Amino acid sequence: MNKPVFKFPDAGNIKCYDKTGREIPVPDYQDELYGQNGCFVVNPMSFTKLDGKGNPLPDIATWDDGYRTVQDNNTGLIWEVKSPKEDDINFRGARYSWDDAKKYVEQLNKLKYGGFSDWRLPNKDELRSIIDYGRTNPAVDTFYFPNCEVAFYWTSVPYMMQPPFVWGIFFGLGSGIPYTPKSLQCVRAVRGGYSLDFGDPQKVMFQDNGDGTITDLRTGLMWQKEENERMDWYQALKYCKDMRLAGYSDWRLPNIKELNTILDLTYKDGWWYHKEYFPAKGLKPPLLHYFSSTPYEKTYVWVTNFCFGYDGYYASKSAKLLFRAVRNVVSPKVQKRVFIFPHTGQKKCYDYDGNIIKVPSKGERFYGQDGSVVIGTPSFTKLREGGYSVSDEAGWSDGVRMVLDNNTGLIWEIKSPNAGDFNFRGNRYNWEDAKRYVDYLNKIEYGGFSDWRLPNREELRSIADYSGVVPAIDTKYFPDTQPHFYWSKDTYAKDTSFVWGIYFAYGCAICYLNTTPYYVRAVRGGYNPAFGDTSRYAFKDNGDGTITD
Known part of the structure; x- marks a missing residue:
C-alpha cells in the first residue's frame, strides 16, 4: 500500500478577471492577464467527511447523520467539525482566550472526540490551508466545514514581533493577523497530517540550490532567491511568466497561501525573511508588501506585508509592489479536456x-x-x-x-x-x-x-x-x-x-x-466554444466524397 503523500493545497476555487473586474474564462498563455491565480490548479482542495470514529461518510452527510470530523485529502490533516447545538462541548459559537483554547483541546483529548486523543491547536499554515480564497463570510467551504463562524480562530503560534499577541486566521476573508491572547476568539482543533513539519516555525526545510533558486522541501515549491524591482500586478504577472531562471521557464506569481509559507514566524533578528535564504538585498522597512496572484473582490489583490508579517491586506493591481516568483518542483500533470459528441441515449x-x-x-x-x-x-x-x-x-x-x-x-x-x-x-x-x-x-x-x-x-x-x-x-x-x-x-x-x-x-x-x-x-x-455556434461552422471538403466537421 502506497504511503500517503503530502500535497500543498490550492488557494481555493479562484476565478479569473479582466481589468474591470469582470469574470472571464482562463486567459490564453499569450494574454497579458495570464498568470493570475485562477490560471493554475495544482492540488485542488479535497476533503472527506468522517463519523465519530473516523470512518468515511457519504459527502452529503450532515451533523445529524453523525458527521464529526473532516480529513483534508491533500495534507492528511483531520479537523474537528463544529456542532450547531449550544449544549455541546464544541458548539460553533463558543469563544475562548488563548489559554482556554488550549484547555478546550485538552478536553477533546480527554473525551477522545472523533475517536482520537491527539488533538492540538493548528499552526498558522495548517489553519490557512483550509481557507478557500474564492469565498468570503466565511472563507471556507461550508459543505465540509458547516457551522463556521465569520470570526478569528486561534493558532498555536505566538506573534514574536509583539508578545504576548498570538497569530490566527480571520475566517471572514482568510487573513492572517494576531490578537491579544486574552481576547475571546474561536478555535478549531486538528490532528494527524502527512507531514509533521508543515507550518512548524522551528522546522524550516529550505535548500539553496546554488543557482539563484531556493527549494522548500516541505511544500515542493521552488522560489526565486533574489528581489525584483517594484512593478504593478500586471507587469509582475508578465515578468514571472517570461522569467528564465536556473533552466526553468514555468515561473509564476505565487498565490496567497504559497507566499505566506516563506515568512519566518520566529522573527529572527527582527526580520520576517529567512535571510540566509532570501537576503532581501537593498530592502528596508516599512514598505515591504509583496504581491500574490490571488484576487480580492475582483479588482484588488491579496498581498503580504514582510514588515509586520501580516497578510490581512489587499492592494490595487496598479500599485507598484515587490514580488517573488515561484514554481512547482514537480509540475502538475494537466489533462487536456476533450470535447466528445454525446450519444442520443438510445440503447435498444x-x-x-x-x-x-x-x-x-x-x-x-x-x-x-x-x-x-x-x-x-x-x-x-x-x-x-x-x-x-x-x-x-x-x-x-x-x-x-x-x-x-x-x-x-x-x-x-x-x-x-x-x-x-x-x-x-x-x-x-x-x-x-x-x-x-x-x-x-x-x-x-x-x-x-x-x-x-x-x-x-x-x-x-x-x-x-x-x-x-x-x-x-x-x-x-x-x-x-x-x-x-x-x-x-x-x-x-x-x-x-x-x-x-x-x-x-x-x-x-x-x-x-x-x-x-x-x-x-x-x-x-464547455470544452468546445464552437459547438453548435451557427457563426462558426467548420466543415472541410476532403475532395474524396467526404466532408469532415
Whole structure:
C-alpha cells in the first residue's frame, strides 16, 4: 500500500478577471492577464467527511447523520467539525482566550472526540490551508466545514514581533493577523497530517540550490532567491511568466497561501525573511508588501506585508509592489479536456416489426441502427455551489445546483422544486424575459458563476435522451424537467420573430413565436466554444466524397 503523500493545497476555487473586474474564462498563455491565480490548479482542495470514529461518510452527510470530523485529502490533516447545538462541548459559537483554547483541546483529548486523543491547536499554515480564497463570510467551504463562524480562530503560534499577541486566521476573508491572547476568539482543533513539519516555525526545510533558486522541501515549491524591482500586478504577472531562471521557464506569481509559507514566524533578528535564504538585498522597512496572484473582490489583490508579517491586506493591481516568483518542483500533470459528441441515449435495437432484439454486432442483420453504435456514452456529474462535484445520490436539498456534461464540458442549471424560488421548475418566460432571467443568474452569481447564457440549439439538444423516456432527458441528473419546449438563443433564419428550441417531450427541435411563454435552462462553460455556434461552422471538403466537421 502506497504511503500517503503530502500535497500543498490550492488557494481555493479562484476565478479569473479582466481589468474591470469582470469574470472571464482562463486567459490564453499569450494574454497579458495570464498568470493570475485562477490560471493554475495544482492540488485542488479535497476533503472527506468522517463519523465519530473516523470512518468515511457519504459527502452529503450532515451533523445529524453523525458527521464529526473532516480529513483534508491533500495534507492528511483531520479537523474537528463544529456542532450547531449550544449544549455541546464544541458548539460553533463558543469563544475562548488563548489559554482556554488550549484547555478546550485538552478536553477533546480527554473525551477522545472523533475517536482520537491527539488533538492540538493548528499552526498558522495548517489553519490557512483550509481557507478557500474564492469565498468570503466565511472563507471556507461550508459543505465540509458547516457551522463556521465569520470570526478569528486561534493558532498555536505566538506573534514574536509583539508578545504576548498570538497569530490566527480571520475566517471572514482568510487573513492572517494576531490578537491579544486574552481576547475571546474561536478555535478549531486538528490532528494527524502527512507531514509533521508543515507550518512548524522551528522546522524550516529550505535548500539553496546554488543557482539563484531556493527549494522548500516541505511544500515542493521552488522560489526565486533574489528581489525584483517594484512593478504593478500586471507587469509582475508578465515578468514571472517570461522569467528564465536556473533552466526553468514555468515561473509564476505565487498565490496567497504559497507566499505566506516563506515568512519566518520566529522573527529572527527582527526580520520576517529567512535571510540566509532570501537576503532581501537593498530592502528596508516599512514598505515591504509583496504581491500574490490571488484576487480580492475582483479588482484588488491579496498581498503580504514582510514588515509586520501580516497578510490581512489587499492592494490595487496598479500599485507598484515587490514580488517573488515561484514554481512547482514537480509540475502538475494537466489533462487536456476533450470535447466528445454525446450519444442520443438510445440503447435498444428493433427488427422490421418493431420488436426489441439483442443488439446486433457489426456484420449482423439490423446492425447500424442507433442502439448498435454507442460512441460518447452520456455521462454527467452533479455539482454544488462553486462547481464542486457531489455524489449521484445528492439532490436539491443536498445542495445540487448544476450538472456537468462530462462529454461536452457544458454546465447546466438545475431547476428548483420550490414554487417560491426564482428558478422554480414551473416558471415560463417569453424569449426576451428568458434572456433577462439569464442576466439575473449572472447578477446573483448563481452557483458561484457569472457567465451563464442561453444555450444554442445543438447544445440544448445534446442533453436530450432519445430512448423514448418522457421527459426526454435523464431525470436523475435533470430532475423537475418539464416535457415541453425550452428556449435556445438561436432565431429562425426565415423569420426572426421565431426562435429555435428543444421540445423535451420527445427531443425534437422546433420554433416558436418569441412572445410565447416557455421554459428556459441556462448553460455555461464547455470544452468546445464552437459547438453548435451557427457563426462558426467548420466543415472541410476532403475532395474524396467526404466532408469532415
